[in-house]
Amino acid sequence: MTVTRTAARSGAVIAASSGLLATAFAPSAHAVMGDGSNRLASVDMTALTQDARKELAAAPAVQVATDAKLNIESKAVTVTPAPEPEPEPEPEPEPVVDTTTSPETQAAVAEAEPATPDYASDGSIGAQAVAIAMQYLGIAYTYGGESPGTGFDCSGLIKYVYAQLGVELPHSSSSMVASGYQVATPIPGDIVWTQGHVSLYAGDGMVVEAANYGTPVRHTAQWQDYAVYIRPY
Numbered sequence: 255m256t257v258t259r260t261a262a263r264s265g266a267v268i269a270a271s272s273g274l275l276a277t278a279f280a281p282s283a284h285a286v287m288g289d290g291s292n293r294l295a296s297v298d299m300t301a302l303t304q305d306a307r308k309e310l311a312a313a314p315a316v317q318v319a320t321d322a323k324l325n326i327e328s329k330a331v332t333v334t335p336a337p338e339p340e341p342e343p344e345p346e347p348e349p350v351v352d353t354t355t356s357p358e359t360q361a362a363v364a365e366a367e368p369a370t371p372d373y374a375s376d377g378s379i380g381a382q383a384v385a386i387a388m389q390y391l392g393i394a395y396t397y398g399g400e401s402p403g404t405g406f407d408c409s410g411l412i413k414y415v416y417a418q419l420g421v422e423l424p425h426s427s428s429s430m431v432a433s434g435y436q437v438a439t440p441i442p443g444d445i446v447w448t449q450g451h452v453s454l455y456a457g458d459g460m461v462v463e464a465a466n467y468g469t470p471v472r473h474t475a476q477w478q479d480y481a482v483y484i485r486p487y
Contacts, residue, residue, distance in 0.1 A: 379419050379487045380443015387415045387454050387462040393471045395464050400425055406464040406471060408452050412445060415454065421487050427452040434486035445484040446476060455483065 302310065396405025400414050409427045416423050423433055431447050440446065442457040453463035453476070461476045 378441075378443065379421065380441055380485070382419055383415050383443040384454060384456045384462060386418050387411065387456075387471075388473065390471050391462075391473055393464075395467055395469055395471070397467075398425075399464075408464050411462075411464045411471060412452055412454055416486060419487075423486055430486070431482060431484060434484050437483045437485050440483040441485075443485075443487075445486055446478055447482045447484055448478040448480065451478065453478065 400410030
C-alpha cells in the first residue's frame with residue numbers, strides 16, 4: 255500500500271538547546287535552493303542568540319514545491335487470530351444411590367433373623383421359668399450366689415427362677431435330682447442334671463445356665479452328656 259503526502263507539509267523547524275535551528279528533513283529531489291528571501295519570516299528572531307542569528311542568516315534556504323509528493327511504502331499486515339480454546343468437558347453426574355429396600359430384601363432379612371422363642375406361649379410353669387431366666391443373661395457367675403444382686407451359681411439360678419413362680423427348690427445341684435420327677439423327653443423349664451451341674455432346658459436343644467467362673471449367665475446349646483431331666487412342678 256502506498257501513502258502519498260505533500261512534502262511541503264512535512265517540513266518542520268526544530269530549535270535545538272544551543273539556540274540553533276535545523277530543518278527536520280534534508281533537501282529532497284523536489285526541493286530547490288532559494289535566494290533566502292522566504293526564510294522563516296514568521297520566526298521571532300529576538301529569541302535567538304547573536305551566534306544563532308548569524309548561523310541562520312548563513313544557512314541556505316530550502317524551498318519545496320506545493321505540489322510535491324512524498325511516497326511512503328508500507329506492507330499489509332496479516333493477523334492470525336489465536337485458536338479458540340477447547341470447551342471444558344462437562345462433569346459427570348454423581349451416581350444416585352437407591353437407599354430404599356425392596357420387599358424381596360426385607361423378606362430375606364426377616365427370614366435370616368432368628369425368631370425369639372415365646373417361652374410363655376403355652377402358659378406352663380416351665381415356659382414361664384425359662385422366660386424369667388432369660389431376663390438375667392449376662393449376670394456374673396458367683397459361687398453360692400442366688401440373686402441378681404450377688405450373682406448366680408448353677409443351682410442358685412434355677413432356685414431363684416422357680417421361687418418367682420412359687421416353687422421351692424434346694425440350693426444344691428445334688429439335691430435337685432430328687433426334686434420333682436424324672437422325664438425321658440424334656441420340655442422348656444425342665445432341669446438338666448449331671449453330676450456337679452444343673453441347667454434349665456429352654457427347648458430346641460438349648461439351655462440357660464450359670465456355668466462357671468468367668469462365664470456369665472448364658473443361653474447356649476446343651477453340652478451335658480447322659481443328662482437326667484427333672485420336672486420340678
